[in-house]
Amino acid sequence: MNEYVVEVKNLVKKFGDVTAVNNISFSVMKGEIFGIIGANGAGKTTTIRMLCGILPPTSGIVRVSGFKIPRESHKVKSKIGYMSQKFSLYEDLTALENLELFAALYGVNNRDFHSEIERLNQFLEFKPFLNSLVSSLPLGWKQRIALSCALLHRPELIFLDEPTSGVDPVSRRSFWKIIRKLSGAGQTIIVTTHYMEEAEYCDRLTIMHEGRILALDSPDSLKTSLEKESMEEVFVSLVGGSLEEV
Amino acid sequence: MIGPTGFIEVRDITKEYDGIIALKDVSLTLKEGKITGVIGPDGAGKTTLLEIITGLRLPDSGEVLIAGKKWTEDSGSLKRNLGFVPQDFSLYSDLTVEENLFFFGQIYGQKDGTLREKIEKLLDIANLKKARKRQAGKLSGGMKQKLMVLSCLIHEPSVLVLDEPTRGVDPISRTELWELIRFIKEQGTTVILSTSNMEEVSRMDEVVFLAEGRVLVQIEVQNLSELFPFKIAEIKTDRVEDLIEKVEKLKNIKATHVVGRRVRAYFPREYEKKVVEELSQIVKGWYPVSPTAEDVFVYLTGGFIGE
Amino acid sequence: MRKSKAFLKKEFLHLIRDPKSLFLISLLPVIMLLFYGYVVRMDVKNIKFGVVNYDHSQFFEGLVSDMEASSYFTREGEFPSLKDCEKWIVKGKVDACLIIPSNGYKKLLTGKDTEVLLVLDGSDSNLATTVANYFHAFLAKFNSKHMPRGPEFRFSVVNFFNPELKSSHFFVPGLAAIFLMMICAMLTSITIVKEKEIGSLKLLRLAPVSPFQVIVVKLLPYLFLAVVEASLIIAVAELWFRVPFRGSLLSLGVSIFIYMFAGLSFGVFLSTIASSQAIAMILSLVLTILPSVLLSGFIFPIKSMPVLLQALTYIIPARYFLIIIRGIMLMGVGFKEIYRELVFLMVFAIFFFVISTFRLKREL
Numbered sequence: 001m002n003e004y005v006v007e008v009k010n011l012v013k014k015f016g017d018v019t020a021v022n023n024i025s026f027s028v029m030k031g032e033i034f035g036i037i038g039a040n041g042a043g044k045t046t047t048i049r050m051l052c053g054i055l056p057p058t059s060g061i062v063r064v065s066g067f068k069i070p071r072e073s074h075k076v077k078s079k080i081g082y083m084s085q086k087f088s089l090y091e092d093l094t095a096l097e098n099l100e101l102f103a104a105l106y107g108v109n110n111r112d113f114h115s116e117i118e119r120l121n122q123f124l125e126f127k128p129f130l131n132s133l134v135s136s137l138p139l140g141w142k143q144r145i146a147l148s149c150a151l152l153h154r155p156e157l158i159f160l161d162e163p164t165s166g167v168d169p170v171s172r173r174s175f176w177k178i179i180r181k182l183s184g185a186g187q188t189i190i191v192t193t194h195y196m197e198e199a200e201y202c203d204r205l206t207i208m209h210e211g212r213i214l215a216l217d218s219p220d221s222l223k224t225s226l227e228k229e230s231m232e233e234v235f236v237s238l239v240g241g242s243l244e245e246v
Numbered sequence: 247m248i249g250p251t252g253f254i255e256v257r258d259i260t261k262e263y264d265g266i267i268a269l270k271d272v273s274l275t276l277k278e279g280k281i282t283g284v285i286g287p288d289g290a291g292k293t294t295l296l297e298i299i300t301g302l303r304l305p306d307s308g309e310v311l312i313a314g315k316k317w318t319e320d321s322g323s324l325k326r327n328l329g330f331v332p333q334d335f336s337l338y339s340d341l342t343v344e345e346n347l348f349f350f351g352q353i354y355g356q357k358d359g360t361l362r363e364k365i366e367k368l369l370d371i372a373n374l375k376k377a378r379k380r381q382a383g384k385l386s387g388g389m390k391q392k393l394m395v396l397s398c399l400i401h402e403p404s405v406l407v408l409d410e411p412t413r414g415v416d417p418i419s420r421t422e423l424w425e426l427i428r429f430i431k432e433q434g435t436t437v438i439l440s441t442s443n444m445e446e447v448s449r450m451d452e453v454v455f456l457a458e459g460r461v462l463v464q465i466e467v468q469n470l471s472e473l474f475p476f477k478i479a480e481i482k483t484d485r486v487e488d489l490i491e492k493v494e495k496l497k498n499i500k501a502t503h504v505v506g507r508r509v510r511a512y513f514p515r516e517y518e519k520k521v522v523e524e525l526s527q528i529v530k531g532w533y534p535v536s537p538t539a540e541d542v543f544v545y546l547t548g549g550f551i552g553e
Numbered sequence: 554m555r556k557s558k559a560f561l562k563k564e565f566l567h568l569i570r571d572p573k574s575l576f577l578i579s580l581l582p583v584i585m586l587l588f589y590g591y592v593v594r595m596d597v598k599n600i601k602f603g604v605v606n607y608d609h610s611q612f613f614e615g616l617v618s619d620m621e622a623s624s625y626f627t628r629e630g631e632f633p634s635l636k637d638c639e640k641w642i643v644k645g646k647v648d649a650c651l652i653i654p655s656n657g658y659k660k661l662l663t664g665k666d667t668e669v670l671l672v673l674d675g676s677d678s679n680l681a682t683t684v685a686n687y688f689h690a691f692l693a694k695f696n697s698k699h700m701p702r703g704p705e706f707r708f709s710v711v712n713f714f715n716p717e718l719k720s721s722h723f724f725v726p727g728l729a730a731i732f733l734m735m736i737c738a739m740l741t742s743i744t745i746v747k748e749k750e751i752g753s754l755k756l757l758r759l760a761p762v763s764p765f766q767v768i769v770v771k772l773l774p775y776l777f778l779a780v781v782e783a784s785l786i787i788a789v790a791e792l793w794f795r796v797p798f799r800g801s802l803l804s805l806g807v808s809i810f811i812y813m814f815a816g817l818s819f820g821v822f823l824s825t826i827a828s829s830q831a832i833a834m835i836l837s838l839v840l841t842i843l844p845s846v847l848l849s850g851f852i853f854p855i856k857s858m859p860v861l862l863q864a865l866t867y868i869i870p871a872r873y874f875l876i877i878i879r880g881i882m883l884m885g886v887g888f889k890e891i892y893r894e895l896v897f898l899m900v901f902a903i904f905f906f907v908i909s910t911f912r913l914k915r916e917l
Contacts, residue, residue, distance in 0.1 A: 039416030040387060092570040093563065104559030133570075139288055166413075166442045168287030168457065169540045170549035173503060180504055184487045194416045197445055197540075200505045219506045220482065232445065235417040302755055325761045335752035353760040398756065 003030040004063075005157050005188040006051060011060035013046050013211075020046040022211035023060070028157075028190060033183050035205030036192045037235065043211040044192045048159055051190070052080055065156045078106065081150035084161035088146045091135040095126065095145045098134060099152060106153035113152070120148050123178050140171025147178070151187075158182075160191045164198060176201045196231040207238055214238045253278035253436055254299065254405070259308035261294055268294040269305070269459045276438060276452070281431050283447060284440040285543070286456035292440035293333060295456065296409050299438065300330045312405060326354065329403035333410045335394050339383030343374060343393055346382055347400055354401035361400070368396045372426055388419025392426055399430065406430060408439040412446065424449050447539035455543055462546040474537040474545055476500060476512040479525060481532040483507060492528045496521070501550050510535065512550065592847045597683050597857050601629045602649040603638050610658040616706075617651070619695060625687050635672070642674050642713060643884050645876065649673050649684050661704055669708045675715030676883035678723035680854055685710050714799075714883040722797065725790045726878040727852075730871045731845040733783055733809070737816025738823060738841045740775045742833040745824035745913075764913040768906065772817050779813040790882075799885030807888075808881065811895055812874045815902035816841070819870075822905040825912035845871035873897050 006028040013021040021043045028034040038044050049055035051064055053073030062069040065079040082088075089098050103113045121127050124144045129137060134145065143163065150158055160179070164172040179201070183189055191202055199205055199219060206216040215222055215238055219231055228234045254276040261269040269291045276282050284292050297303040299310055301317040301324060309316055312324055337346050344365060351361040369375045372392045377385060382393060391411065399406060408427075412420045428449075431437050447453055447467055455462040463473060483489045489509050493502055498517040503510045513521045525532055537545075544550060568575050604617055620626045629647045632638045638650040652670035660667045671688055673681040688708065696705050715722045748754040757767055787805070790796045820837060827833035846852060848862065849871035855863055866872050873894035880886040888895075 039418065040414075090563070090567070093566055097563070097566060101559050101563050104555050107555070166288035168290075168547065169444060169544045170547055171287075173544060173549065177504070180486065194414075195443070196417055197443065202506060220508065230445070232417045232421075236421050239418055240421075297755075300759060302758060322761060325759055328759060330755065330759050332752040332755045334750075335756070337751065338753065339751070350756065350760075353757065353762050355761065401760075 004028065005030050005032075005065055006034075006190070007061070007063040008047075008051075009061040011047070011050065011062060012058045013043075013050060013055070014058045019211050021050070021057075024206075024208075024211075024213045026206055026213065026216055028188060030156075030188050031183050031186045033179060033189045033191065033201065033203045035199050035202030036190065036208060037194065037196075037199050037205050038208035039194055039239070041210075042208040044208055046211075047208070048161075048190070048192055052082070052159070053077060078153060079156045081153065081155035081158040082161070083146050083150040083158065083163060086162070089134045089142060089149070092133065094131050094133055095137070096130040098145060099130075099149055102149040103152050108153050116152050116154070120151055123181055124148055138171070139167050140175070143167060143171065143175060144178070147175075151182075157188045157190065160189060162193045162195060162198065163191065165193070165195050196235060199231045199235075207235060209239045253313060254438070255311040256295075256299065257309050257311070259295070259298055259305045259310070261291075261298065261303070261305050267459050269298070272308070272459075272461050274454060274461065274464055276436070278436050279431065279434055280451040281427065281437040281439070281449070282452045282454065283450040284438065284454045284456055285442070285444065285447065285539070286440075287442055289458075290456040291459040292442075292456055293409055296330075296407050296438065296440055300328060300407050301325070302330070326401065327404045329398035329401065329406040331394050331398045331406075331408040331411060333413065337382040337390065337394060337397065340381060342379050342381055343369070343385070344378045346393060346397055350397040351400040356401065364400060364402075368399065371429060372396055373422075386419075387415060388422055391415055391419055391423055395423070395426055395430075403435065405436045405438070408437070410440050410442070412441055412443060420446075444538065444540040444543060453539070455546055457543075457547050462543070470539060470542055471537050474542050475514060476537070476545075476550070477515050477518055477521075478535050478537060478541070479511045479513070479521065479532045480535045481509045481511070481525075481529050483509060483529075489529070493525075496524045496528075498524070512541075589847075591859050591862055592853050597680065597687070597854050598625055599627050599856055600625055600649060600684050600687065601627050601647045602651055603629050603641055603647040604631045604651050604653070605633070605635055605638055606631060606653045607655040608653045608657040609655075612658045612661070613653050616695065620651075620691060623691055625691070638672060639713060642672070643880070643886055643890060648677075648680060649688075661700075664704050666705045666707055669706060671708050671710045673710060673712050675712030675718055676723065676879045677850075678712075678715060678718045678720050679852065681712055681715075681718060683854070715797075721794045722883060723879075725794045725796050726882055727849075727875055729783075729786045729790060730812075730849070730874045730878055731842060731851065732786065733779065733813060734816045734819075734845055734871055734874075735838065735841040736782055737775070737779050737813050738820035738837040739834060740778065741771060741817045741820030742823040742827060742837045743830050744771055744775070745821060746827050746830050746833040749824075749828070750830060764910045768821055768910055768913065771821065772814075775817055775820075776810075776813060779817065780810065783809045783813065796882055798882050800881035801887065804886075804888055804891070805878070805881045808874070808877045808891065808895060808898075811898045811902065812870065812877075815870045815898045815905075818902045818905040818909065821909040822912070825909055844869045848872065849875050851875060868901075870898055870901050 004027045008027070009025045011021055011024050012019065024047070036044050036047060046055065050057050050062060050069065053064070053069050053076040056070040064076045067075045067079070069076060090101070093101070099117065100113070108116065124147065126141070126144050126148060129141055129145070134142060137145070164175055167175070179189060191198060193199060202219060204216065204218050207214045217225070222234045223229070223231070226234050226237055228237060256272060256274040259269050259272040272295060284295060286292055294303065298305050301321060312328070315324055317324060338349070341349065347365045347368070348361060351364065369378055374389060374392060377389060382390065385393065395408065395411065411423060415423065427437055427439070447470070450467055452464065452466050453470065454464045465473065481489060484507060486504055486507060486509060490502055490504065493499055493509060493511050498513050498521050499511045500514065501512040503512070511525070606613055617628060621628050629641070632641070635652060638647070641647045642650065650672040652672060654669070657667045657669070671685065673684055675681050692706050692708055712718050748757065791798055819841070823836045823840065824833055827836055848866045848869045850866065851871065855866050855872070858866070877891045877894050880891055
């Protein structure tokens with residue numbers, strides 16, 4: 001049952017004198033919705049880039065889908081998908097053209113592409129919009145198409161970067177419903193965000209600050225143990241304690 | 247200055263851009279000395295509404311009255327009484343904190359002596375005293391955000407309008423920013439701000455829900471839950487999928503919503519008794535919760551009908 | 554392979570979905586070709602010349618009318634003395650002056666070669682060289698036609714204002730004109746667009762300050778900077794390139810000031826069009842350097858352009874400033890000779906200043 005898709009031990013990344021990621025360890029189980037939460041500059045992006053194999057760690061062990069990073073970084077690429085709410089689709093192409101492009105880039109062949117579209121449509125119900133220009137779609141639908149593009153090559157692990165900021169609440173709820181279904185079907189998901197309302201949707205999360213992990217648990221346990229009402233208060237009490245305005 | 251009906255009156259505003267409707271028949275009455283939030287997703291028309299209130303844009307039809315004055319008639323005195331923090335505002339990054347504040351004070355014709363005193367006071371309030379000689383470009387995100395607000399506050403406006411001040415801001419900076427906004431309100435300033443973040447509703451006095459260019463509702467925050475016709479039962483579980491399946495089979499459950507490992511079940515008030523019975527058969531513990539602002543927004547935009 | 558194909562398809566789709574750009578990109582080279590084809594021509598027609606005939610014989614009348622018949626030369630008039638002819642050159646009414654010595658005809662009759670003098674405006678060294686070449690060709694033809702074996706006409710050339718025809722004397726003031734325009738337009742356009750980018754323009758619009766005030770305070774520091782810049786350029790021209798300076802410093806100073814005002818105003822105007830600093834930069838480069846180089850008469854003689862393009866040159870400030878700066882530095886002219894050019898530059902500056910004020914008012 002406890003199959004780990006991501007394992008990180010004592011991971012460190014230094015840029016010159018600056019330590020961006022300072023000795024962090026965590027594991028993500030298959031089918032889990034895992035959050036990496038932190039302010040800008042907390043080390044989220046650096047961590048994600050190392051997990052994707054595009055940035056070599058300074059020291060520490062990283063395993064993604066059983067592959068060792070950085071030695072087997074090239075194999076990791078096809079195992080991961082990435083979706084960001086900002087700039088991920090070509091606005092002047094149709095939804096289908098975007099999907100075809102991503103399929104080709106990830107080497108999905110034609111037969112698989114069509115069956116994959118069918119499979120994803122069961123979750124995402126995007127078929128009525130396939131031939132519309134992305135620029136003409138409402139934000140909520142753009143987001144679904146962006147997610148589909150990231151899922152086409154059946155990645156074992158998918159990264160979501162602030163996936164629902166600024167989206168209308170109805171679309172946001174249906175988006176997270178889809179994410180939950182995917183996770184139920186065994187899809188592993190890592191969410192990075194500094195929006196606390198997105199943090200609430202994670203099964204477990206780490207709160208990062210200045211390259212370190214301040215806490216790692218489920219949102220509910222964090223709230224209970226710190227006796228706080230909301231994730232926002234949890235964050236403020238954890239990070240605020242180590243924060244110093246210069 | 248205070249009108250009998252409202253401090254700021256927005257009357258039947260309609261605005262189109264190239265045939266696309268940004269605002270449609272928007273009417274609002276905003277009270278003096280309160281924090282009013284305009285809430286809606288990206289593209290709802292928040293920025294257009296705020297820029298029409300501040301006189302930066304002209305509506306296609308309709309009018310705005312601030313303390314009984316129209317932009318078209320008395321823009322001089324309105325300008326002096328209004329502060330606006332635009333969404334894309336980012337200060338003069340090569341000027342220091344003080345220099346920025348000085349500049350924005352001086353263009354409102356303030357004298358150097360009084361300006362110096364005011365800057366002193368504002369820096370103290372916003373906890374920026376130590377950073378006074380630093381260039382704005384070298385400030386942390388939260389400090390920048392505060393300085394932007396101060397820049398628009400230096401001429402002591404009676405109305406402060408902020409367009410998505412907490413966008414992209416981390417929770418710490420957001421909390422600090424809200425402390426500053428609360429302080430401004432306590433000085434008697436009327437605050438109008440926009441956000442797409444439903445969680446911030448609790449910090450406001452009144453909310454205006456905006457979707458697709460229309461006002462869904464304008465209401466005092468304390469009365470918000472009255473708009474919501476359902477009751478909510480929340481159940482904690484480690485097996486979300488199983489639970490959902492069971493809960494959704496119950497006849498009187500109108501909708502469900504999962505946040506993390508908590509399942510929320512929505513049901514009409516009048517069926518409370520029945521639902522309590524039914525729920526107790528399938529789960530051990532559950533507790534009632536009140537609706538969030540997001541719940542109300544989802545309801546108002548028809549999100550519960552389709553589920 | 555499949556991936557490349559996907560990329561290729563995507564790029565083509567981008568092109569098709571943006572028909573406006575596609576149209577522009579495919580037509581632009583053709584338009585440019587036509588434009589340059591007309592501008593980039595070194596042959597000159599209608600060289601205006603004056604005659605000072607000290608000889609008064611009929612024979613030379615024949616020479617002059619033959620010149621006119623060649624379609625390259627147009628006679629503007631006859632002057633009693635060399636001094637009057639010089640005045641016309643300074644005023645720009647003639648490009649060349651033919652001086653016929655007294656007793657020239659008699660000399661020919663006695664079988665001796667006779668020399669005429671061609672006075673040219675050396676401040677436009679390009680034109681001077683071309684005219685000298687044409688006259689040389691004309692004279693050779695004239696000699697072989699009328700005096701197949703007899704004595705010959707020869708001519709010598711005097712270049713007023715730039716006797717050695719140093720091209721630097723001609724180019725350096727011209728380059729100064731072009732660079733000053735570019736710098737001024739770029740400086741102001743970028744500074745205002747920057748306000749747009751950081752959103753502070755909205756604050757300025759809401760503050761009780763008028764767009765007029767905003768523009769004036771935007772211009773002043775850069776006007777100061779531009780004057781420093783101009784002084785440096787003139788200093789380099791004088792001290793390094795040794796361009797002569799025959800006029801008054803005051804008239805040059807005033808002219809440069811007005812010219813820069815024109816450039817800065819134009820820059821403000823560009824900033825009301827551009828949406829980003831990069832676009833402001835490109836616009837100010839393209840819209841100042843290209844016209845200044847092509848249409849000011851800096852390299853390509855305005856005379857040889859088609860009428861339509863000639864008309865276009867009248868709205869190029871550099872055209873006027875070139876006349877002014879060459880006039881002051883090389884010919885030593887004063888306000889009397891250049892006031893028309895100054896008036897135009899002033900009109901240009903005020904026009905764009907006013908338009909920008911209005912546009913900025915509506916700007917968000």
